[in-house]
Amino acid sequence: MKSILKLLRLAVGARRYYHWRTVWRAVRHDADTFTAKGGELSLSSLGHCHGTDKADADHTFAGLTYLDVYERYLRELPSRGKDIAILEIGVREGASLRMWSDWFPDADICGFDIDPSCKRFEESRIRIAIGSQDDPQLLRTAFPETSRFDLIVDDGSHINSMTLAAFDVLFAERLKPGGLYIIEDLGCSYDRLQTDSDVRHQWPGMHYNREGADLDNDREDMDRFFLDRINDIDHLRGDILFLHFWSRICILKKRSDQGATTADQIPNPEPSR
Numbered sequence: 417m418k419s420i421l422k423l424l425r426l427a428v429g430a431r432r433y434y435h436w437r438t439v440w441r442a443v444r445h446d447a448d449t450f451t452a453k454g455g456e457l458s459l460s461s462l463g464h465c466h467g468t469d470k471a472d473a474d475h476t477f478a479g480l481t482y483l484d485v486y487e488r489y490l491r492e493l494p495s496r497g498k499d500i501a502i503l504e505i506g507v508r509e510g511a512s513l514r515m516w517s518d519w520f521p522d523a524d525i526c527g528f529d530i531d532p533s534c535k536r537f538e539e540s541r542i543r544i545a546i547g548s549q550d551d552p553q554l555l556r557t558a559f560p561e562t563s564r565f566d567l568i569v570d571d572g573s574h575i576n577s578m579t580l581a582a583f584d585v586l587f588a589e590r591l592k593p594g595g596l597y598i599i600e601d602l603g604c605s606y607d608r609l610q611t612d613s614d615v616r617h618q619w620p621g622m623h624y625n626r627e628g629a630d631l632d633n634d635r636e637d638m639d640r641f642f643l644d645r646i647n648d649i650d651h652l653r654g655d656i657l658f659l660h661f662w663s664r665i666c667i668l669k670k671r672s673d674q675g676a677t678t679a680d681q682i683p684n685p686e687p688s689r
């Protein structure tokens with residue numbers, strides 16, 4: 417079945433293939449697809465239709481998918497117009513980028529990935545740059561038409577040193593004041609990914625990381641990073657308004673000149689369905 421689908425994708429082109437796959441999934445998925453609120457798609461259902469793993473069982477805890485969690489934070493962003501810009505590190509097959517593009521129908525959607533083949537997922541509102549997330553110069557210069565983003569999601573290598581290198585540049589230089597920065601899949605930050613799971617060969621795109629790059633995580637660097645941020649918040653320093661931990665996710669909000677708004681209140685942690 418997989419090879420038939422692959423052939424079909426080659427025959428009709430990736431863009432058309434994924435468009436029709438999404439429509440097909442939306443039709444098949446109809447019972448869960450619509451929330452109680454007037455047939456509006458939830459972000460989780462939309463993500464499921466597009467095939468991102470952010471809404472699957474492995475990315476669900478206590479009844480909440482990653483996307484259920486994100487939806488609570490994203491409500492404060494206008495969904496239409498207003499120059500919304502989103503950057504995600506980690507494109508793979510473009511599923512999450514197409515989800516963002518549907519959820520924010522006027523937004524500027526940018527993806528960054530080390531795998532050059534990801535370029536094929538570009539569309540009119542989706543731009544993709546190729547490079548490694550630990551290359552500060554590339555992170556500074558990619559997408560010159562968009563200086564700062566409202567939302568940055570790191571779903572890239574899940575190698576701690578690279579996660580931290582990307583954060584260093586992107587949070588300070590490419591995130592708007594009041595913007596959100598999400599680090600995903602923190603479960604990996606405890607794991608010796610190369611030694612125990614051979615991620616260089618088992619995970620898509622990971623073999624593009626330079627030979628000799630250390631792909632074994634040691635959670636100490638992450639712990640230090642988070643503790644330093646908390647220390648800054650406690651001592652009224654720095655640019656972070658809050659960092660919220662959910663299962664395997666950290667969501668950081670950049671301080672805005674206006675300070676906290678009502679939208680900065682802690683979202684209700686109960687599942688909405």
Ligand SMILES: C[S@@+](CC[C@H](N)C(=O)[O-])C[C@H]1O[C@@H](n2cnc3c(N)ncnc32)[C@H](O)[C@@H]1O
Pocket residue numbers: 467468469470504505506507508509510511512513528529530531547548549550571572573578620621622625
């Ligand atoms: C989990 S996938 C992204 C999935 C996608 N965000 C989604 O939800 O559909 C991770 C991606 O990170 C990319 N990646 C691996 N190492 C990277 C690096 N050093 N810099 C940027 N991207 C990297 C891989 O090529 C892969 O496409």
